[in-house]
Amino acid sequence: MMLLVILSFLSIFSFTNTHAHHCSNDFLSEAKNRSLINITFCKRYTESNGVEVAIHLHENTRKIDIMVGAKLKEEEETGWLAWGLNPGEEARMIGTQALIGIKTKNKGLLKDTYNITGYTKLGCQLLPSPIDLNISNFKFIHITELEYHVILATIILPNQYDLSRLNQVWQVGINIGAVETKELKMHGKGLMNYDSSETINLRTGKGRGNRIHKSSKIRKVHGILNIIGWGVVLPIGVIIARNFREFPLPWLGWKKCHISCQTIGYLVGTTGWAVGIWLGKASKYYSFPKHGTYGLLIFAFATIQMLFFKLKPGESDKYRMYRNMFHHVVGYSLMIGICINILKGIHIIHLDYTSWKPTYLGIVSCLAFIFLVFEIVSWFKFLCDKFGLWILCAKCIPNKESNEKKGSKKDGKAQSQVQPSETPIRADN
Numbered sequence: 001m002m003l004l005v006i007l008s009f010l011s012i013f014s015f016t017n018t019h020a021h022h023c024s025n026d027f028l029s030e031a032k033n034r035s036l037i038n039i040t041f042c043k044r045y046t047e048s049n050g051v052e053v054a055i056h057l058h059e060n061t062r063k064i065d066i067m068v069g070a071k072l073k074e075e076e077e078t079g080w081l082a083w084g085l086n087p088g089e090e091a092r093m094i095g096t097q098a099l100i101g102i103k104t105k106n107k108g109l110l111k112d113t114y115n116i117t118g119y120t121k122l123g124c125q126l127l128p129s130p131i132d133l134n135i136s137n138f139k140f141i142h143i144t145e146l147e148y149h150v151i152l153a154t155i156i157l158p159n160q161y162d163l164s165r166l167n168q169v170w171q172v173g174i175n176i177g178a179v180e181t182k183e184l185k186m187h188g189k190g191l192m193n194y195d196s197s198e199t200i201n202l203r204t205g206k207g208r209g210n211r212i213h214k215s216s217k218i219r220k221v222h223g224i225l226n227i228i229g230w231g232v233v234l235p236i237g238v239i240i241a242r243n244f245r246e247f248p249l250p251w252l253g254w255k256k257c258h259i260s261c262q263t264i265g266y267l268v269g270t271t272g273w274a275v276g277i278w279l280g281k282a283s284k285y286y287s288f289p290k291h292g293t294y295g296l297l298i299f300a301f302a303t304i305q306m307l308f309f310k311l312k313p314g315e316s317d318k319y320r321m322y323r324n325m326f327h328h329v330v331g332y333s334l335m336i337g338i339c340i341n342i343l344k345g346i347h348i349i350h351l352d353y354t355s356w357k358p359t360y361l362g363i364v365s366c367l368a369f370i371f372l373v374f375e376i377v378s379w380f381k382f383l384c385d386k387f388g389l390w391i392l393c394a395k396c397i398p399n400k401e402s403n404e405k406k407g408s409k410k411d412g413k414a415q416s417q418v419q420p421s422e423t424p425i426r427a428d429n
């Protein structure tokens, strides 16, 4: 099973595309039909809302014809598409001179220019304003055949914009709760929203040394390591400890197996966590504090759990009972925390429209199913043994005597030998 899981993740990894592609044929032919006949380049940003950008550069006049398109969510009645240029040092939101088209419920399609400032990032109202670009033929239309909303414009680039190092920024959002004005509501907060900028060479369309391209792969490594380490190997170790220590399937090798699983899970998971820390440091303009906090807590408590392997038996029964209770409570809480944080991570990476979320949910259901089956078997066995509820399990009747013997053996064990390292909590229930 492990192998299958790893293989499926490797396949996701190897087939995932890089950040930008050639744009779709339909978009390209539309662009060519709309005054961009001699297109300079056409790109599609699959991992960033699937936005497509086509640009025709008229080198001698510093004029560009642009066509920017995206599929605004059909099910939403409102939405917006933005594209702009940033004259600053980096391709980022603050400082962008943006052209924005808004789809409204009753007023059709609106469009305007917006000067994006630091206040916008702080959450202040974003309203139309003049921008320092010379814009003509600005249109915002819906192309029915493509199901795309498209911004079209001709722009004359001022001299402060470097044609070989142009910072372009784009974004897609929903205008939830907005009145029918040109006020914009904040976009989503996934990576597909934060990755929506690129420094390009206008003459070739090539992206220039963008961190995104590198990060995109490293993020997947981060995800895969964490899912395998924390999300798969660790829970398997828990299932082993719970069910093979004594009940319902006593197995001498359980402890070795538990320790190996938790050690491997811990090492792989910690590596993934470290990669995550690096990613957090590398992303200058955005962060995911909740995801990070969960990650830190998971690492911290998993470290505490690992220290339990160092503990030696021999303390008093009572002390050991509390210790084990702590180990178990923290262990199960960790499982839940891990599950939540992996889903958070998948949500941030915004790959839930790909196979990541279904694959992970499949793994979780699989593990939960195994866990449940063992629980049911355990409880049946437990009830039969302890209370002689024969109605529940007819098979127990012929074994009545031996069951009684077992019962007395169990009582004796609580006081002494048999398994010195761990006091079974269930025997105390």
Ligand SMILES: *[C@@H]1O[C@H](CO)[C@@H](O)[C@H](O)[C@H]1NC(C)=O
Residues within 6 Å of the ligand: 029, 030, 033
């Ligand atoms: C190109 O545009 C013209 C009108 O501007 C339209 O009649 C024609 O069907 C379009 N061709 C394509 C391939 O979209």
Ligand SMILES: *[C@@H]1O[C@H](CO)[C@@H](O)[C@H](O)[C@H]1NC(C)=O
Residues within 6 Å of the ligand: 035, 037, 038
């Ligand atoms: C496209 O390029 C051709 C040849 O370079 C030129 O003759 C033509 O005028 C150009 N069309 C536009 C719309 O720029």
Ligand SMILES: *[C@@H]1O[C@H](CO)[C@@H](O)[C@H](O)[C@H]1NC(C)=O
Residues within 6 Å of the ligand: 115, 116, 117, 129, 130, 131, 132
């Ligand atoms: C855009 O906003 C910035 C910051 O407030 C300001 O310095 C700049 O002059 C504005 N640009 C235009 C064209 O109004």
Ligand SMILES: *[C@@H]1O[C@H](CO)[C@@H](O)[C@H](O)[C@H]1NC(C)=O
Residues within 6 Å of the ligand: 134, 135, 156
């Ligand atoms: C914009 O460009 C056009 C064409 O070059 C020019 O006539 C016009 O004066 C420019 N407008 C501004 C505000 O620079």
